[in-house]
Amino acid sequence: MGELKVLILEDVQYDAELMEYEMRRESLKFLSRRVETEEDFIRELNDFKPDLILADHSLPHFDGVSALEITKKRSPHTPFIFVSGKIGNEFAVDMLKNGAKDYVFKNNLTKLAPAIKRAITERDELEELINSRNQLKEALEEKEMFLKEIHHRVKNNLMIISNLLELQSYYIKDKADFNVFRDSKTRADSMALIHEKLYQSTNLKxxxxxxxxxxxxxxxxxxxxxxxxxxxxxxxxxxxxxxxxxxxxxxxxxxxxxxxxxxxxxxxxxxxxxxxxxxxxxxxxxxxxxxxxxxxxxxxxxxxxxxxxxxxxxxxxxxxxxxxxxxxxxxxxxxxxxxxxxxxxxx
Ligand SMILES: Nc1ncnc2c1ncn2[C@@H]1O[C@H](COP(=O)(O)OP(=O)(O)OP(=O)(O)O)[C@@H](O)[C@H]1O
Ligand SMILES: [Mg+2]
CATH class of the missing domain: 3.30.565.10 (Histidine kinase-like ATPase, C-terminal domain)
Known part of the structure; x- marks a missing residue:
């Protein structure tokens, strides 16, 4: 795990230091910033771009639940962990359902580092999944463009043959010979039409x-x-x-x-x-x-x-x-x- 950028929403500086102490004790490398107002929280979300958020439940001018809502909207893949003294079990479960990654009690901070490691691993796995899905999507789009291009070219080539047959037929005096050219032309046309329909079709096959x-x-x-x-x-x-x-x-x-x-x-x-x-x-x-x-x-x-x-x-x-x-x-x-x-x- 590389250096983590940790945004701490906490009004008591001593509590934030305790969290940092726990992380250091578990050899987590990190850079942290502490905020306590909504304004600062949003600013750091944008500027600091944290890998992780540790949030207290209630602060004098802001609260963890609102911070969670803001994070879900602005940075949905950033893990959000409640670190609080006052979380009742029921409330904690509600917050987990609501998108928080974990909750840790302030009187049991030894749980903090394992919770962070779990959250970051899960985030990495999710990102990897999203990346490979995007790569697949790109490859598929490329293949579709390629197929479209091929059908387009095959159609164009068949149309060239069709046009050549038509041009040549103008030089033919004999009615039966003329018909032979016209029949060959409609054969080329009927295949060209398939390729035209294929590159217009969403399915391409x-x-x-x-x-x-x-x-x-x-x-x-x-x-x-x-x-x-x-x-x-x-x-x-x-x-x-x-x-x-x-x-x-x-x-x-x-x-x-x-x-x-x-x-x-x-x-x-x-x-x-x-x-x-x-x-x-x-x-x-x-x-x-x-x-x-x-x-x-x-x-x-x-x-x-x-x-x-x-x-x-x-x-x-x-x-x-x-x-x-x-x-x-x-x-x-x-x-x-x-x-x-x-x-x-x-x-
Ligand atoms: N629907 C039809 N009604 C009446 N006669 C037909 C019909 N279809 C085919 N025939 C007869 O069968 C013959 C053979 O048809 P076929 O399609 O094999 O050759 P063609 O049309 O003469 O030449 P081409 O090779 O250009 O198709 C035709 O010449 C025609 O006499
Ligand atoms: Mg025929």
């Missing part, structure tokens, strides 16, 4: 996937120039938080199936409805994307296609350990079910 579906669908309708009165979009999604490892593949799946419905379900500017449902029951997630359009051509085996879109859907569903089903009853309905995986590793 999970996004509200229902909200993501809303934003993504609006973006896709925009980039395919669909008039909202021609193809109606019905979205019925719950607020469900998904980990980035699930959100990325699932986002791409939504992108593929939604663009397919827009491109093929309603040829010759026919009207129609596209419905997206996302829900969770027990631990099973269900994503349904359906349209009431012309349906897949007979003979198309969606699990074995040469085309990239549906193959992506199959691969990405496998990646999240999910299952795809197709229903042809009225138009096309894809139903993806999966359980959220536990991801280990860096988080």
């Amino acid at each position: 999970k996004i509200d996937f229902g909200e993501y579906i809303h934003s993504l669908a609006i973006d896709i309708f925009d980039s395919y120039n669909i008039a909202p009165d021609r193809i109606k979009l019905v979205i019925d999604v719950e607020e469900i938080m998904l980990d980035i490892n699930t959100a990325i593949p699932l986002g791409l799946i939504v992108n593929e199936l939604l663009t397919n419905s827009l491109k093929y379900a309603f040829p010759e500017d026919k009207n129609g409805i596209i419905t997206i449902i996302f829900s969770k029951t027990d631990d099973i997630f269900t994503l349904i994307i359906k349209d009431n359009g012309i349906g897949l051509k007979p003979g198309i085996d969606f699990k074995n296609t040469e085309s990239l879109g549906l193959e992506l859907v199959n691969n990405l569903t496998r990646q999240i350990d999910g299952n795809v089903e197709l229903d042809y009853d009225d138009g096309t309905e894809f139903r993806i079910t999966f359980k959220e995986l536990e991801y280990k590793g860096i988080s």
